[in-house]
Amino acid sequence: MSQFKLNDEQLEQAFQARIDAEQKIEPKDWMPETYRKNLIRQMSQHAHSEVIGMQPEGNWISRAPTLRRKMVLLAKVQDEGGHALYLYSATETLGVTREELIEALHEGRAKYASIFNYPSLSWADIGAIGWLVDGAAIVNQITLQRTSYGPYARAMVRICKEESFHQRQGYESLMVLAFGSPEQKAMAQDALNRWWWPALMMFGPHDGESAHSAQSMKWKIKRKSNDELRQAFIDQSMPQIEFLGLKVPDPDMKWNDERGSYDHGELDWDEFQRVINGDGPCNRDRIEHHKKAHAEGAWVRDALRAYEGKKRQRLAA
Amino acid sequence: MSSDEKLKLFEVFVRSKRGLDHKHVGSLHAEDAEQALEYARDCYTRRSEGVSLWVVNSSDIVASQEEDAESFYDPMDDKPYRHATHYQLPDAVNNM
Numbered sequence: 001m002s003q004f005k006l007n008d009e010q011l012e013q014a015f016q017a018r019i020d021a022e023q024k025i026e027p028k029d030w031m032p033e034t035y036r037k038n039l040i041r042q043m044s045q046h047a048h049s050e051v052i053g054m055q056p057e058g059n060w061i062s063r064a065p066t067l068r069r070k071m072v073l074l075a076k077v078q079d080e081g082g083h084a085l086y087l088y089s090a091t092e093t094l095g096v097t098r099e100e101l102i103e104a105l106h107e108g109r110a111k112y113a114s115i116f117n118y119p120s121l122s123w124a125d126i127g128a129i130g131w132l133v134d135g136a137a138i139v140n141q142i143t144l145q146r147t148s149y150g151p152y153a154r155a156m157v158r159i160c161k162e163e164s165f166h167q168r169q170g171y172e173s174l175m176v177l178a179f180g181s182p183e184q185k186a187m188a189q190d191a192l193n194r195w196w197w198p199a200l201m202m203f204g205p206h207d208g209e210s211a212h213s214a215q216s217m218k219w220k221i222k223r224k225s226n227d228e229l230r231q232a233f234i235d236q237s238m239p240q241i242e243f244l245g246l247k248v249p250d251p252d253m254k255w256n257d258e259r260g261s262y263d264h265g266e267l268d269w270d271e272f273q274r275v276i277n278g279d280g281p282c283n284r285d286r287i288e289h290h291k292k293a294h295a296e297g298a299w300v301r302d303a304l305r306a307y308e309g310k311k312r313q314r315l316a317a
Numbered sequence: 318m319s320s321d322e323k324l325k326l327f328e329v330f331v332r333s334k335r336g337l338d339h340k341h342v343g344s345l346h347a348e349d350a351e352q353a354l355e356y357a358r359d360c361y362t363r364r365s366e367g368v369s370l371w372v373v374n375s376s377d378i379v380a381s382q383e384e385d386a387e388s389f390y391d392p393m394d395d396k397p398y399r400h401a402t403h404y405q406l407p408d409a410v411n412n413m
Contacts (some may be wrong), residue, residue, distance in 0.1 A: 018335075023335045023336070024335040024336035025335075026332075026335060026369065028369075049335045068398070071398060075396060075398060075399050079399075088384075135413075150335065150336050153336060154336075154338065164401035165398075165399060165400060165403070165404065167400040167413055168401050168404035168406060168413055169398070171404075171406060171410065171413060172404045172405075172406065175406075191398055238408065239409065240410050240413070243407070243409050243410050304321070
């Protein structure tokens, strides 16, 4: 549609110069095919994570302990669906359709955050998810508000604004348990034990082993490295864990005065690879459930089209 | 005069800077979209107000009605728990 007067090499130089000058790339701009592909991969993975993330929490809506907690959880899960919509729409500005994106998810070509392949076993898990999983997502998303692709950056601004309630409601609900009966406190500790390491894995492999990192940093699709973000999350979480009177499940966790940061134990990268490659506790369930929900919603999409057709016929008559 | 009435109305949106949303700035008459774009340039960006222009047929815009505001937005009024400030956390962890 757009006409460009420069050759590919000049275009690419102009493109990189624009990024280096902290300017945003907008949908109708020229961009390298690999930039487009890389963005589609990252943004759709982000969108899929929002959608699949509704499952572990949706699991507890009907069993929330009070009406207030139920309304809050409903509102949160509804937000996640909304966030997926912002992100899918922003991805579609790159010339890919919603149907293609969903198909890639169903066929296992597209990934989503590996954390959602863990089960939510107790009510305390819902608090831990809001606090730690949304907390980790926020650390990442705050930097993505400055990502180089305009529609992605703008979606992130909107999402971050809405996300802060997610983390706070999670922490508030864990406070009730942590300061409650010994059994309640044990539930909170158990949830922390199971969610802590997967939350750290959300930031991806070490910088040296991250397949897409270097190029993504040059293009400013990513603004901070996996390890930097992980460290920021650990440093912000430790005082929060201590306040709850809980114990971080990492015997090597220690404050390092010199660095002004926490030193921590190594993550179980075998587990990380297993879950990423489809062998986590819930991978198959999550995709099966998504396929089923998508198929069961087909009649709604059909009805929308039929109604639209009928209206048009009536107008023509 | 009568030929003027046949001109279509277009809404004009300007992106003032890369990274920002297009913002509605006004409307104008034009014979087609391409002309609307040029008129919009002449009319709304005489002082470099923007880096990108959108023109949209006014008749293509579907708007909500002020009278519907009640049924449209009221349900949001009793959901304070959608706001971060609804959750009172102690000062020690309140920077969340």
